[in-house]
Amino acid sequence: NAGVTQTPKFRILKIGQSMTLQCTQDMNHNYMYWYRQDPGMGLKLIYYSVGAGITDKGEVPNGYNVSRSTTEDFPLRLELAAPSQTSVYFCASTGNSYQPQHFGDGTRLSIL
Amino acid sequence: AQTVTxxxxxxxxxxAETVTLSCTYDTSESxxxxxxxxxxxSxxxxxxxxxxxxxxxxxxxxxxxVNFQKAAKSFSLKISDSQLGDAAMYFCAYRSVRFEIKAGNMLTFGGGTRLMVKP
Known part of the structure; x- marks a missing residue:
């Protein structure tokens, strides 16, 4: 029972590089989310999706893009990495508003 | 917009002792x-x-x-018989139940409380 799986767990990027953080869930959840957690802070929503083909911006979307071509996958793309994007990124999913969100284990990303 | 503090x-x-972590929130929803x-x-x-x-x-x-005080918009967490494994960051979070809200059931998090447990 995998739940929400994020890859990679750690990554170091140089300024200006691009990368995709992968997130997949095997619970057939419609709702998926990307959060970032800066040191000593709570999580802030980057993007979310309410179903395949539907995405929308959260609180802090600048510098990121997402896609949702399938129910299972919700990748997060950084096009031009900046030091301000150094953070821990969490993917989460839920089936409906009455269920709690299930979180992946996070990706620690450093931009140098 | 909702805020959590x-x-x-x-x-x-x-x-083995008891600790209470505080959380307040602001919302116009019922x-x-x-x-x-x-x-x-981890x-x-x-x-x-x-x-x-x-x-x-x-x-x-x-x-x-929890001690949920709706009128006061307070939501504290009580941990009884504290164990070493309880040491962690604890986050309070809010979620609306209105489907028409644009944010699709997003969670709004507080800034967290770091709990240390002394042996």
């Missing part, structure tokens, strides 16, 4: 969910307890219980 950046408790999540050094986000706003009874989960 945790006014205690750090708390400490002696093993129906919503409140959560406490635990984040140990970084996992682990759901501790959930409270539905329409329920007057406080939620409990084994050694964890």
């Amino acid at each position: 945790q006014s205690q950046p750090e708390m400490s408790v002696q093993e 129906d919503y969910y409140l959560f406490w999540y635990k984040q140990p050094p 970084r996992q986000m682990i759901l501790v307890i959930r409270q539905e706003a329409y329920k007057q009874q406080n939620a409990t989960e084994n050694r964890f219980s």
